[in-house]
Amino acid sequence: MTTLAPSSFLRSSRSRNVIPGFGITMGFSLLYITFLFLIPVGGLLLFTMTQSWDQFWRAISHPQVVASYRLSFGASLIGATINLVFGLLVSWVLVRYQFPFKRLVDALIDLPFALPTAVAGIALVTLYASTGWVGQYFHVYGIRIAYTQIGVVIALTYIGLPFVVRTVQPVLEDLESELEEASAALGASRLTTIRRVILPALMPALLTGYALAFARALGEYGSVVFISGNLPYLTEITPLLIVAKAEQYDYQGAAAIGTVMLLAAFVMLLVINGLQWWSTRRFSH
Amino acid sequence: MSELNTSAQATPVQLNRAAEWQRATEEPEWVRRSLIGIALAFLSAFLILPLLVVLVGAFEQGLGVWYAAVTEPDARSAIRLTLLVVAIVVPINVVFGVTVAWAVAKFEFHGKPFLISLIDMPFAISPVVVGLIFVILFGSQGWLGNWLSAHDLQIIFAVPGIVVVIAFGTMPFIARELIPLMQEQGKQEEEASLTLGASGLKTFWYVTLPNVKWGLIYGIILCNARAMGEFGAVAIVSGRIRGETNTMPLHIEVLYNEYMFTAAFAVSSILTGLALVTIAIKSTVEWLEQRTGVTA
Numbered sequence: 001m002t003t004l005a006p007s008s009f010l011r012s013s014r015s016r017n018v019i020p021g022f023g024i025t026m027g028f029s030l031l032y033i034t035f036l037f038l039i040p041v042g043g044l045l046l047f048t049m050t051q052s053w054d055q056f057w058r059a060i061s062h063p064q065v066v067a068s069y070r071l072s073f074g075a076s077l078i079g080a081t082i083n084l085v086f087g088l089l090v091s092w093v094l095v096r097y098q099f100p101f102k103r104l105v106d107a108l109i110d111l112p113f114a115l116p117t118a119v120a121g122i123a124l125v126t127l128y129a130s131t132g133w134v135g136q137y138f139h140v141y142g143i144r145i146a147y148t149q150i151g152v153v154i155a156l157t158y159i160g161l162p163f164v165v166r167t168v169q170p171v172l173e174d175l176e177s178e179l180e181e182a183s184a185a186l187g188a189s190r191l192t193t194i195r196r197v198i199l200p201a202l203m204p205a206l207l208t209g210y211a212l213a214f215a216r217a218l219g220e221y222g223s224v225v226f227i228s229g230n231l232p233y234l235t236e237i238t239p240l241l242i243v244a245k246a247e248q249y250d251y252q253g254a255a256a257i258g259t260v261m262l263l264a265a266f267v268m269l270l271v272i273n274g275l276q277w278w279s280t281r282r283f284s285h
Numbered sequence: 286m287s288e289l290n291t292s293a294q295a296t297p298v299q300l301n302r303a304a305e306w307q308r309a310t311e312e313p314e315w316v317r318r319s320l321i322g323i324a325l326a327f328l329s330a331f332l333i334l335p336l337l338v339v340l341v342g343a344f345e346q347g348l349g350v351w352y353a354a355v356t357e358p359d360a361r362s363a364i365r366l367t368l369l370v371v372a373i374v375v376p377i378n379v380v381f382g383v384t385v386a387w388a389v390a391k392f393e394f395h396g397k398p399f400l401i402s403l404i405d406m407p408f409a410i411s412p413v414v415v416g417l418i419f420v421i422l423f424g425s426q427g428w429l430g431n432w433l434s435a436h437d438l439q440i441i442f443a444v445p446g447i448v449v450v451i452a453f454g455t456m457p458f459i460a461r462e463l464i465p466l467m468q469e470q471g472k473q474e475e476e477a478s479l480t481l482g483a484s485g486l487k488t489f490w491y492v493t494l495p496n497v498k499w500g501l502i503y504g505i506i507l508c509n510a511r512a513m514g515e516f517g518a519v520a521i522v523s524g525r526i527r528g529e530t531n532t533m534p535l536h537i538e539v540l541y542n543e544y545m546f547t548a549a550f551a552v553s554s555i556l557t558g559l560a561l562v563t564i565a566i567k568s569t570v571e572w573l574e575q576r577t578g579v580t581a
Contacts, residue, residue, distance in 0.1 A: 124335055
């Protein structure tokens, strides 16, 4: 039954399982993951390693590239922080309060997940350009949003919006009201209860959502390139530089920066898994 | 015991206590209202306004202009290519999602958590890096470039490249919907069916599939929406050959960069409609799951 499984490492350990199909399903899954994912990603890393360390270092430490790291990292951090604050507020309002069209509002939270990033990109730049519905009011005060770093923050806030809400919401729904009542009965004010009882319980979910929003923002391309204007050293995000280099057939340079982004993504994945491990441990004690 | 009170009427002390209790367990009315107000203002600015901009931009010059923009040859070819890619990618990822969920949910093996996080990994990788990975693999100056050109095969700047990067980017969607669902349901029902003599495929078709159908439908919808909207990865591998390798999002980019805003929004409005249908189906599926929650 397990003849198709490539190694004993992945062999079903329960030999008396009557359910068939382990070999074929596991075999196909591993084949698919290997050919679509592992070999191509390995190919990128190997390709990067074919260049000398000097060449690699020059590609990833060019001032224009460093400026893009600063923007990508900084704007993602600000965007994720905005989403942390408003995500907590939105999930609180959605779980605890009643208001008209609540179900509709709840459903719309997922829009940034479902809307293609290119569509979001042209919608945001049209909205925040100096003649746009929102941009014109800022333009009066001499504030430009589109084609500046503020525009990048707006786009990265938009695409990260659902993460904090969708991680905090279920935890808030499961929170037992007895805890809050106990805190109140012991004489705590509402503010103290929120600070000392509710917020600590939400902390793992908040941090997970924050990390997810940040990780997504780091790699985002489509929604940013329209509103950012792509001015060198000023509003170029790191993914844009990869596209630019690939379009100029500078695969070495693109691969070097791509490897840096890949490593950043793996680090974020470790952080997120760590946070989830921490939160399940906290809640199962 | 001086406060012993047998009448139904509340004493001032009790009233005071009730008010105090309320103060300690819920927020005052004005706080509630302002929190709801701030949340709705934030959501309107970030979710509703972009939606309205697309719809107004698409239709403000009338239905005729909209129709002309979505039926001109380049737009038609972009829509056709997008549908073709989806018709290839979604079924492959359904097969992958179902098989990997079956292996993970019905069997115990070493390295299972590792496999599950491997499935999630395409989510963490920037779409631009996904595109780059395949350019380096299949591009003219990549690993297989010489071999491919010797055999007259073109993957980059052609449809196969687009299919591959979109398959990569949408790989996790169906699997991650099905895995928790099938794990939760265990395998007793399948074991019963098999013990009663049904074949494995029959068991899957008549026992497993009906149990997970909503999760599967939701996964397909999500995979479909992402596949149609994928941009960053496709931007690198497609080469943007008009009428040939432009998917709908790339066609939108081309139109926008040529200042054809109405046409760009017209094509966008189709994808926006798809996004709205996607979230509507998601809400419905969740609602159905909640209603039948105990049996699921």
